[in-house]
Amino acid sequence: MTAPARATRARSIPRAVIYVRQSLYREESVSLELQETSCREYCVRNGYTVVDVIPDPGISGRKWDKRPGIQKVLAMVDAGQVDRVIVWRWARLSRKGVHQHIAIDRVERVGAVVESSTEPFDTKTAGGQFGRDVMLAAATFESNQKGEQWREAHERRRRLGLPATGGQRYGYIRRIEGGNEWYEPNLDTAEILEWMYDAYIEGKGFAAIGRDLNARGVPNIRGSRWTQTSVAAVLDSGFGAGFLARAEYRGEKQISVPIGEREWLTGAQDPIIDEEKWSAYLSARHARTHMAPRTVNPRHPLSGLMRCGDEACGRGPMNRRKIGKHYTFTCVNRLRFGAGEPCNVMEVRVIEHLMAWLAELADDVGIAARTAREVRRAQLRVRSDADAARAELAGIDKELVELTRQLVAGRVPEMAYDAARDQLMAKRSDVERRVALAEQASVEPEQEPQELARDLLRVWDVLPVLRRREMLAQLIAHVEVTPGEPDSAGRGRRHASIRVVPKWESQ
Numbered sequence: 001m002t003a004p005a006r007a008t009r010a011r012s013i014p015r016a017v018i019y020v021r022q023s024l025y026r027e028e029s030v031s032l033e034l035q036e037t038s039c040r041e042y043c044v045r046n047g048y049t050v051v052d053v054i055p056d057p058g059i060s061g062r063k064w065d066k067r068p069g070i071q072k073v074l075a076m077v078d079a080g081q082v083d084r085v086i087v088w089r090w091a092r093l094s095r096k097g098v099h100q101h102i103a104i105d106r107v108e109r110v111g112a113v114v115e116s117s118t119e120p121f122d123t124k125t126a127g128g129q130f131g132r133d134v135m136l137a138a139a140t141f142e143s144n145q146k147g148e149q150w151r152e153a154h155e156r157r158r159r160l161g162l163p164a165t166g167g168q169r170y171g172y173i174r175r176i177e178g179g180n181e182w183y184e185p186n187l188d189t190a191e192i193l194e195w196m197y198d199a200y201i202e203g204k205g206f207a208a209i210g211r212d213l214n215a216r217g218v219p220n221i222r223g224s225r226w227t228q229t230s231v232a233a234v235l236d237s238g239f240g241a242g243f244l245a246r247a248e249y250r251g252e253k254q255i256s257v258p259i260g261e262r263e264w265l266t267g268a269q270d271p272i273i274d275e276e277k278w279s280a281y282l283s284a285r286h287a288r289t290h291m292a293p294r295t296v297n298p299r300h301p302l303s304g305l306m307r308c309g310d311e312a313c314g315r316g317p318m319n320r321r322k323i324g325k326h327y328t329f330t331c332v333n334r335l336r337f338g339a340g341e342p343c344n345v346m347e348v349r350v351i352e353h354l355m356a357w358l359a360e361l362a363d364d365v366g367i368a369a370r371t372a373r374e375v376r377r378a379q380l381r382v383r384s385d386a387d388a389a390r391a392e393l394a395g396i397d398k399e400l401v402e403l404t405r406q407l408v409a410g411r412v413p414e415m416a417y418d419a420a421r422d423q424l425m426a427k428r429s430d431v432e433r434r435v436a437l438a439e440q441a442s443v444e445p446e447q448e449p450q451e452l453a454r455d456l457l458r459v460w461d462v463l464p465v466l467r468r469r470e471m472l473a474q475l476i477a478h479v480e481v482t483p484g485e486p487d488s489a490g491r492g493r494r495h496a497s498i499r500v501v502p503k504w505e506s507q
Contacts, residue, residue: 042117203466241278242271309482313340
């Protein structure tokens with residue numbers, strides 16, 4: 001046989017990629033080896049050349065974007081590297097209807113074919129396509145049914161005052177005897193859990209709490225080091241306060257709900273912290289939710305509050321830097337892009353100016369009266385903004401209801417529905433944040449500005465950095481630094497000017 005003939009024959013042999021996925025469900029968790037063996041035997045019987053075997057081990061069939069294996073398979077198909085995609089059963093492809101059809105469409109669009117080694121159908125015929133679609137629909141039905149069963153099981157546990165997923169909880173010992181399950185406080189970790197709540201209320205952030213626990217050699221529930229995320233998960237759960245969060249669903253999918261929007265149920269476990277401490281935690285959590293990350297665990301009371309006043313640089317933020325033996329605040333945009341005039345100011349000058357401003361606010365009755373009037377006017381403006389945002393939120397909810405009706409009526413395809421719904425939900429999240437920010441700003445301050453300034457001056461040196469930052473944020477929008485004018489003698493620039501912008505002037 002000539003070389004060209006051999007090449008033509010080689011190209012005529014279909015190239016196959018075998019895709020295997022191991023389910024999370026124990027009763028249908030077929031080993032990857034068994035699936036691969038079945039698929040290889042199928043390829044031998046049909047004269048296919050196996051170019052690769054791509055696994056997705058222990059991944060749910062409903063998680064499309066988190067399955068690197070199936071994404072790699074589709075990339076190979078798009079690149080023209082394979083002619084056949086072989087799966088053990090059609091359910092291995094996906095357990096969600098929309099994902100099944102996306103995969104098949106992408107494969108068939110370039111002339112390739114998806115085949116099952118144990119459920120073979122000639123998909124070139126109408127009958128074969130029907131048989132395949134029946135198997136895919138059955139996989140979707142079974143998945144949805146299991147989802148309903150899991151939800152029912154979770155709801156039953158919650159009715160008993162137990163967490164939906166069982167497992168250990170930090171600060172508690174899980175007991176199971178005679179078919180009964182309960183949680184009792186663990187004397188070794190309950191005190192640590194209470195300290196974690198106290199530390200957050202007093203001003204420490206999640207990351208700082210985790211660092212302290214790791215430094216003391218205190219492991220988390222899994223025996224590992226604490227992270228910012230694991231600390232937040234333990235405290236936000238409310239389990240230590242005797243509560244459980246009601247599960248929320250979007251369709252059959254359970255979704256994460258921000259802590260400020262959760263509905264709390266009374267659990268069967270004895271609380272480790274009392275309701276007063278839990279309420280204090282929620283208040284502190286709400287206050288910090290809308291703070292920039294650098295201000296949640298600030299290293300300086302003016303973190304996030306310093307701003308350049310030069311219009312040429314876009315009035316950018318200012319960062320604290322150490323130059324020699326001294327600290328200065330420097331315009332970020334000037335450093336990064338060379339925009340505007342050089343803008344630097346010594347930290348000690350800023351603090352002196354801030355202390356003088358606070359003292360003037362604390363002592364001057366006339367200023368206190370004017371600021372009180374400005375605060376009231378600002379509150380009215382913020383309330384108006386909140387009302388407008390709530391109206392917009394109601395409009396989005398109406399659009400979501402109408403979109404669902406269109407889907408049920410068959411006027412909107414499922415893929416188009418998913419895309420439109422995701423856009424509306426993203427928009428809704430943005431508006432919800434606006435509502436939350438407006439509501440937070442509209443809350444009447446616990447103290448008048450004059451009284452707050454007086455207290456801040458009195459305890460400035462002993463307060464934690466975060467608490468100083470929080471109190472300052474109630475009084476000032478930012479501290480503006482404007483570059484000094486060039487010196488007439490040509491010896492450089494004059495000192496930059498500093499202006500404290502009160503909160504009530506910026507709203």
